[in-house]
Amino acid sequence: MRHFNFLVFLLVSTLVVNAQKAETPNQNYNLGAKINEMTLTVGGILVVATNDGLVGIKPTESQPVFTFNNFGKLKPEETEFVPNSPYIIVSQGVGSQLAGLTKTKRAVIDYVKGEVIFNSENDNWNQIYTCNVVLPQNKLIVSGIQKEGNKFEKMTPKVAVYDLNTSKLDYSFFLDKPGRVGIAKDFSVTGTPLLLKEFLIIPTAQGLLAKSHTGEDLWQSKIKGVNWMVADKTEKEIYGFETTTNGKNTRIHKIGSNGAELWNDDRKVQGNVSNFQILPLGLAVVSDRTAAQESEIAFLSASSGEDLWDKAPKTKGFVQHFYVQEDGILFGIQQGGINKISFDGKTLFKKPLKTGENIMVMAESTQGLIYITSEDANIVNLKTGEQVWNKPLKYKRASAVASTFDEANDRYLIAADGKIMAIDATSGDVSDFAKSNFDEKEDPNHMEIRDGGVFLSSNQNMTLVGFDGKETYHAYHKSPGRSTFGKIVGGALAVASTAMTVGMSAKAGANRSAYGSINDLNSYNDYGKEAKRAADMFSNIASASFDYLSTRFKASAATENAQFILTNLNGGTGLVKLNKDTGDIEKEILLKDKKPEYEVDEFGGFLFYKANDQTIYAYNLKK
Template sequence: MRKFNQSILLILGVLIINYSTAQKAQTPENTYELGAKINEMTLTVGGILVAATNEGLVGIDPKNSAPIFTFNNFGKLEPEETDFIPDSPYIVVSQGANSKFAGLAKTKRAVINYINGKVIFNSETDNWNQIFTCNVVLPQNKLIVSGIQKEGDKFEKMTPKLAVYDLETQKLDYSFFLDKPGRVGIGKDFSVTGTPLLLKDFLIIPTAQGLIAKKHNGEDLWECKIKGINWMVADKTEKEIYGFETTTNGKNTRIHKIGSNGVELWKDDRKVQGNISNFQILPQGLAVVSDKSSGGSISVFAASDESEIGFLSASTGEDLWEKAPKTKGYVQHFYVQDDGILFGIQQGGINKISFDGKTLFKKPLKTGENIMLMAESPQGLIYITSEDANIVDLKTGDQVWSKPLKYKRATSVASTFDSSNNRYLIAADGKIMAIDANSGNVSDFAKCDFDEKEDPSSMEIRNDGVFLSSDQNMTLVNFDGDEVYHAYHKSPGRSTFGKIVGGALAVASTAMAVGMSARAGANRTGYGSMNDLSSYNDYGKEAKRAADMFSGIATASFAYLATRFKSTAATENAQFILTSLDEGTGLVKVNKDTGKIEKEIVLKDKKPEYQVDEISGVLYYKANDKTIYAYNLQN
């Protein structure tokens, strides 16, 4: 089953402390006997646990004593056959040939709403013999299916067809044939080759024959001979459409522009090197980021593996910049602002360029590798890499701090803003450093020497001080830098880590949920721009953005998702930690302010497989090959 990795946080840690006052929980709130071997567990963005078994999929809602759905129609599913649609309540299940045209092989598709447990679409029950494409379209909340349907006379049963279903009502909106059934003449291939574009009044379908536009009732509008289109995006007026074609060798992308009447609007298509990773239509032109690869897997160390940033004329497709900015690496951050485009490179470096191609920073800003954070702060743009940190003026690129804060290369760097004392706190090199927000002066605030040579991964301001944690360590220091407590316990074994995936909807990561991918095949009628610079430490703002995104779709399931993002996480005042207890490996709930364990759950398993929903405060534990326990961590 595909790993669902939008909007989650790994929360691990171990702690030496007096266990005698902790509440022990040996009996789960609910036990789920699934009747088949459990191969994998996935915690969804909606908090529902989906287990893949030898017989299919099972959905578990801890509020119910029995699974909310069991999908065994297709039998055991391979990992690549289950797709959790990001930022939605939907799972698309695929089985059979994965080619764009399956020939005589039978293909199956199903769509499940994991929140209400309903199977919205099943190609078997709807008499689809072959499926070319099956795409969830948001925010319209539709499903577009293309293929061969076994309905009608012998000619209709052989003619490619497209259907649009409403995901809320689970009913067919409309369907039509892509070719005339029984048409006599030279054979034409009308198999669907990419993601159809659903517009207000019509659809555009990329086929092996070219682009086809049809009204929602199936009435023909126009055809265009542009072939090989993988995905499309329209401007706000829906009068201008951009189509993206990946070349046969996969190393380049061609961009086509057509009008809503099917007429090609550019004299020639625009060829860009690499695969497009970001595309945005702006009033000033088209922002394009493409990633070039020397071949094989992309390597950040290969000189030829880098991103290109281009800015094209919407009217002609010509490059508006005389000289594209040099990247010398992959674009890790890309943000559109009022005066230009701000970007950060994975191999190090930040720059900003105006919409007319002029460099806005006096010179490219040199940084360490792996820019973990770029965000707006009252003082300017704060960036944190694995090697350094600083704040720079967003207009000029001038350093606000006289020189970058440098430290040894770290796998993670924890930071926060202490508003009461008007200072930034950054943990690295075994200590917490304080940077005065006004002067930029740096001073050592507190020691932070974590065991197992761990780098702190999170920091937050509490009522009584600054809380800092990593996988195996927790500490609280008061606002004078004196340690209140430090707790550590040896990890139960590194081999355990690969089996543990925390299910947190970490508010710090909710900005990811607002965006959508620009990869080929992605739904380009999605929620909105992913290119907005976040505000440093303003987790509430990011959570609200995500909640508003879900609230924009008027269905009960999306309303439920919006409510979850508005909820206070169970980890606000506690951290859930894996440790070795007297009776075996277990999970403990630790109070962040006191360091005391409030609850213990003994799992009696040296390598437990479990997931924690940190919003609802629920532990899902695989008790044996066929059984899952659900524990309430809140009480």
């Protein structure tokens, strides 16, 4: 388990689910239209796509918090859940200046408030080219054609900035002079605008346009086709990223706050930029070459854009982990391998560290860098790359590896090969701590220290082992069938895709008006720290909805002492709530469906179940 993927863990952790006897739901929602899809949001509100539109369900309320049927039935690709926010962007039609009279519509829903806070039809937008939520400023920037003003203004591309907290227009401006005589110019917006403290930069097919927060012209640049931009902390230096037409390369431009080009020429990196960080000496960039099945790492000079490394490090695979430290850049490869490069391009490890494939964990511990892959684990010195343990802990390749740190006994515990192994944190000595033979040949996917011992679980199994290595209990509940299990996995992935993970919006390609990526190495098992970071991030945005999200992540998981498993009950398939300390069944919910569709919010403590084509049941799992 990746311990620093903490918030995803909180929302979908141990998506192990079982059930038992029939029970009256706490809430019953008849939506009046066929249900097509369910998505559990980071705010714990279930958003349901029906043949009529979208419906938001908050399990503590008897009626939906919102119903959005303005655009009718929506395709999955027409609904975007904005990461790290309470917002949904709904889209119909593809916006383009060349689209002629094609109607395009956009709406933004605050699913916590249950309000439509922007609807292009209400503001007379006939076409929408782009629609971007910008955080942490909490603004919405749209571009397109607005059917207001004289006949020339109704045909001229326009940009508008709205305040998402108040749903009111801050300011708007035209991208071209209405009624201008001459050869028509394409002012299509080509990427995400960059909102800074003093001004706004719009990337267009004609170049970059800078406008004040009241819409006055400041400057123009001939740099065209930029997809996204990011500024340094001073907002004096701005990087623009342009994906080439064939998608095989990315061009990087650097400009000043006055629009001047700070590099003599743009710099090209192969593939699409997947990660980056602005540093005092320059720009660290990771780009992925999909066809070659590998990433490239470059470090570009802040002053000239030239690559500061004479010889880029060979990755021989995709960069799965990328962390900037005081003395250099640490990275891990998905196909196996860890290395560290100084900012002047020198290898800091004596030699690249060989590891197994799929590095699930790279985290900082008191002994050094701990890594856990699908095949091995070890701790290495972060300065030299030398092994702290005499040799890596090897095991058969596993789809999941559970681990934790037993602070009271100063040891790491790792579950693989049907047993829990204990590694002394000081000496690195390995010993067999306990067996973990799970039924259905499952690999344990979660481990935690509890007052009574070590808790270990998978989809259908859970066990508690005393600190002496003796089993306190082992609970197993048979899976309802492979087809149902597939549905569970799909549901888990759907939740994870919309769940908030710290730093998600800072990754390359995401909407960013903040100051680029922050690629810090997390501390092993430091869940509380991650929760606080999330709560603080939400609380820094002035909005009642963000306050709600902050409060949610300040609380402990409502079901932190329980595990949920889907299994066959006497009356059919159902969900069982099990006590982690005893293994006893505390609650059973019969779903009466061989292939149930449901979502579990383990953080809030609720089960959402699709009872039939038009009905959602909500169960309070805390009681």
